[in-house]
Ligand SMILES: NC(=O)c1ccc[n+]([C@@H]2O[C@H](COP(=O)([O-])OP(=O)(O)OC[C@H]3O[C@@H](n4cnc5c(N)ncnc54)[C@H](O)[C@@H]3O)[C@@H](O)[C@H]2O)c1
């Protein structure tokens with residue numbers, strides 16, 4: 027029997043578009059709901075794109091009912107941490123209140139499965155003695171972005187306890203890289219994430235890379251993160267979908283590789299893969315950055331049938347650089363036209 031259609035909110039964005047691609051390649055029927063605030067229509071390689079907002083309960087209810095949707099993958103959100111500090115209500119409105127409306131529409135229309143994009147930012151700044159963040163660690167977000175996501179986790183937990191809805195919360199660590207076929211990638215215009223910024227510096231879109239902090243208690247003094255390739259992360263969503271369809275209980279899982287790289291190691295990889303040095307300027311620490319953030323991954327491996335294929339820093343960096351070249355060529359062509 028054919029599976030019912032899947033609603034993917036935020037499917038025109040960076041991570042959502044990679045998940046839509048894998049779902050489409052597997053023959054799933056996909057409906058993307060995206061307001062295109064940061065996403066791009068041409069990143070939606072499969073399925074139907076509906077332009078609209080997750081907070082629009084009437085639209086979402088009608089969509090779920092008309093299409094016979096029984097599974098929702100919820101990526102739509104604002105994602106820029108510093109902006110969430112300066113404009114917190116924007117984050118609570120879009121990430122928390124809109125998610126509440128989306129969940130109401132799911133409840134009203136008997137949606138069975140829900141997969142939610144959460145973040146390691148829910149852990150805040152873990153104690154330095156903690157080598158890897160387990161899912162049971164107390165949560166302590168230090169910015170409105172992390173809190174807005176944690177509040178959505180709580181709504182989902184409570185709704186699943188009260189109804190037949192089953193969910194998987196995926197707490198992503200640092201997502202990077204792009205589709206190895208080169209068709210989609212991260213297009214955020216004012217990116218702040220390390221590997222994206224480093225790739226832009228390598229290709230001359232920016233002058234230099236600032237290294238935020240060289241006095242951390244890490245091996246080389248710079249911050250350490252668990253970078254996961256976006257295609258592996260996308261694969262974890264398909265595994266979570268299969269888990270729920272096979273009757274799995276609601277659960278919460280870290281998504282990472284379980285080991286990390288420092289800022290200096292990332293810079294070395296960019297220079298190695300690109301073949302030339304990039305200009306680097308050392309800066310003081312950035313407020314709110316933990317020294318190291320590594321995922322404990324035993325639970326995801328125990329729970330899902332998921333095997334990463336791109337657990338290699340040079341591969342992550344290479345696909346990021348290739349995508350940056352594609353964006354550069356597209357900019358060049360549109361300037362010429
Ligand atoms: N990129 C990361 O490193 C990272 C890490 C942890 C968690 N996440 C989470 O993953 C999800 C996807 O992030 P991303 O990096 O792909 O960001 P993105 O900005 O590329 O994608 C978000 C998408 O959601 C859409 N959108 C935003 N608000 C909407 C709304 N109210 N209704 C409909 N569409 C809306 C945007 O247009 C965009 O296409 C987010 O929930 C984010 O919090 C991302």
Ligand SMILES: O=c1ccn([C@@H]2O[C@H](COP(=O)(O)OP(=O)(O)O[C@H]3O[C@H](CO)[C@H](O)[C@H](O)[C@H]3O)[C@@H](O)[C@H]2O)c(=O)[nH]1
Nearest residue numbers: 145146147199200218219220223236237238249251289315
């Ligand atoms: O230009 C830069 C950008 C980053 N960094 C450093 O690189 C590391 C990674 O920083 P990112 O900005 O790439 O990512 P964060 O770890 O700050 O945060 C990201 O990952 C988190 C989970 O770990 C959340 O999901 C959050 O949404 C997402 O922005 C940090 O040590 C940071 O100080 C620099 O030195 N220079």
